[in-house]
Amino acid sequence: MATRDYVKRGRGPKKATNSRRKNPPRSSFPVKWAIIAVMLVGALGYGLYFLASEPAPAQPKPVKQEVVKPKPKPVSKPKPQPKPKATLPPKPEEKWRYIEELENKEVKVETKKEQKPSRPYLMQCGAYRSMAQAEERKAMIAFQGLTSQIKISQGEKGSWHRVILGPYPQKRKAESDRNRLRRAGIEPCAIWFWE
Structure with a gap:
């Protein structure tokens, strides 16, 4: 069987492309929105110009009426009476009940009595067939x-x-x-009742 050189064989025939017409690419500047913005700014400018050029409505002139002022009588000024000082009642002394209640209050907390087990516990940290393995585990525990x-x-x-x-x-x-x-890496250890 001859070896084939896939690198030099070249490219295959071109695949047929889609015969649909592609949409023209959109222009980057939105012309339609720019025209609308220019028209709105122009309308606003015209409105301001129209308001500024129209003369203000004429205000009617007030008719002057002569007012006859009566001659003031000489009035003697009464002596100002001294203002009475506002005397406040003495500040009441606040008496708080809770301070006395807290000083004399005792909080009773019920503690559960620790139940003593009927027999002691033991912890087993391995069971081995050979005495050498058991001695090795015993030495590791002794290091702790x-x-x-x-x-x-x-x-x-x-x-x-x-x-x-x-x-x-x-x-x-x-x-x-x-x-x-x-924590020392010695596990598993099981806890049972002492036999």
Whole structure:
């Protein structure tokens, strides 16, 4: 089979173009809107010119009437009486009840008594077939400042080396140590009742 040179073979025949007539490109300047704007500005200018050239309506001249002023009688000025000083009553002293109520008030908060579990908790951080793996996990836990034990349990499929921590009197303390180990990358650890 001969190899084909796709680069030098050239381009294929031109595809037939659409025979529809293309719309002429729109002009960039909107002539129609420019004509409308010029007409509006011209109409506004003509209106202002018409208002300015029209003379103002003539205002009727007021008829002067002679007003006879009576001669003023000499009036003696009365002595101004001194204004009485506005005396305000003394400011009442405000007595707030809530201040006394808050000083003498005691808030009683009911706290739930922590229930003591019937038995202590343990935390298991791995179960391994070989003692070497269990010792390695125990050493990693010891680097975190916690002490652990290795318990060997016999099952149907052989013996398991379980790495456990505890006993813990409260589950909260066990969870605290589990979080500490989790931050160090030692997981999974499960918390159960001590057997």
